[in-house]
Amino acid sequence: MAKLTERVKVTAPQAAPLRDAKVSVVIPTYNYGHFLPQSVGSVLAQEGVDVEVIVVDDCSTDDTPLVAGNMAATDPRVVYAPNAENHGPCVAFNDGLARVTGDFVVRLDADDLLTPGSLSRAVQLFQQYPEVGLVYGHPLHFHSETPPEPRTDVESWTIWSGEDWIAERARLGVNCITTPEAIVRRSVYDEVGPWDPRMRYACDMEAWMRAAAVSDVGRIDGADQAFHREHGGSLSVNAGSGRLLDLRERRTAFNALFEGPGGKLPRAAELHETALRSLAVEALESACHAYDRGLTDNEPIDEYEAFALETYAKTKQLPQWRMLVRRRKVGAKLAPYMPPFAAGVVSRRLRNDARYRRWVRQGV
Template identity: 35%
Template sequence: MARMDIAIPNYNYGRFLHDCIASVYRQDIEEIRILIIDNASTDDSVAIARDLAAKDPRIELCLRPENLGQHASFNTAVDWAQSDYFVILCSDDYLPDGALGRAVAALDRHPEAHLAFGDTLFLEDGATPPPGDRGTLQADERVWSGENFLRASCERGRNLIGGPMAVVRTSVQKRAGHFRRDLPHTDDMEMWLRFAAMGPVVEINHVQSIVRIHGSNQSAVVSNVHHWNVASEAAFEAFFSGFGRSLPQARDLLALARRSLSDRAYWCAVSHVLRGEPGVWDLARYAVKLRPTSAVFPPLGYAWRKADLWQRMAAMLPGKSRFHAQQTEP
């Protein structure tokens, strides 16, 4: 059996496929299987995928005659996986040298952990990537208990895994099940909450994935803080009403997530007012919807937890230079 299964969903990203596959070849994993899942691309993706598969027997193809959507590809990958470890790598992204080796080494060292993730580098399309850095297979790492990971996710009101790529134990992925089709932008976030509900996760202090920023990114559709708040709320609601419903602190954690999202929306609305940006009322209404008391009592606790919030707010005010000088005097 192969050590790792790597699924690569693709739609009209033929121009990225070679770089994506090449980054897989530069990993410290010898025993791999690769599945390219094409969602009825209209560019040259299929021809490129067939050429790659013809040159490497480890590459399998799933070439759909019609576009069934990204979740169909993700869930086909979940069903296909059978090796020790599993990862979904979107074809417009790629891996830094040694990323998979670091993740597998971390999970081997921590058999109680179900998932390994690291930092994500977001790179403008066409920008020159940094030099390859294989680094060490034992980068600094932190093991989160599942409970602490869930609580931190709720306290911050967001996905703690900054990019879409994480290496998981295949057996645990089978227990976690399929990605939810009703979460077009935060399906991965909800999935990582499921993993945390089942046990610890490992955070690696190293860039583990590189995401290209271009106009066709799925995340490009989500254009502002308000839309991301709404998408994140949907992930929390889906998790705590479904997979995480039976957790002992499910109700309290969901309340914590709602409060965090409300507080962020409130202070983003304040910053939009100071900068003269649109969207103030969307943010304000959202903050009050999730936490009605914020209509009367500003969420000062959130502001105090954000060490630099007051300085950033002050920088938006008239006379900001004098204010900053007064604040920094001994």
């Protein structure tokens, strides 16, 4: 399999017949009963594959039991699985994963939806490439009550070796999959195990990398594979209780990966060090950004520095460390007015914009 910089892009077969396939969609939910008809309905409307929907009610206090119970009573493809106590989103997914009977597994949040045809598009890739264990595509984010019209035409498929895909995650240090657009072979979960409960927000990122440690990764190019709803009560919104928390979660994800199946990869030590370096760099750049924008009273500068030092042994050899030292010497009051520091703000913005455009096009 080619390196990531020479990734394999192939033409997707048009309307190739699907062999018998069953997809299990696990929907963990907590007090999202009002979203369930849309999310479950988007699964039941999928064509070309058999589906089962496992709704894991994580001890909701709203009308979730009534809504989910009624759907299970009226459609045999829906399974209602209530928890007697709240387990949290990661463990709740594992509760559903233990019940799946399909060949492929999707984790769908109760406020998200699948796009029409997304499962058949993914299964088609899986069946053409048996070595691929994880398939994903572009998620369409929306804020309205009704999702926008999705793209459904596939332009191509991109296939990476799992190790090369992990190498790109280590180089950038961030997740590139929202969650509902990803589908994993059940046999891969059988091999690598369920989601790691040590993380609350990054367990999905670690799960995708763990899948890539034992299989190749495919992406559906051109089509929107899922809808991700943005709203005030969303966990993905409220999880942003701080970049520092996010950095710590991602560090745990990388450490868990390389403690597990990722540790068997030929370049495991190199990739692990690259990931830790990326996270340390991000922490230091966050501190520098706070100086450049006059936000030192609002950002945990000392904590960013401490995180970098405890994460990467060579932190003080990084250029970003020297950049932070210079800003500390200048001081918080003068730093925003220094031309070299102001140029850093523009440079970071341009770099982030370029990364976003690349993610939209290539998914990495």
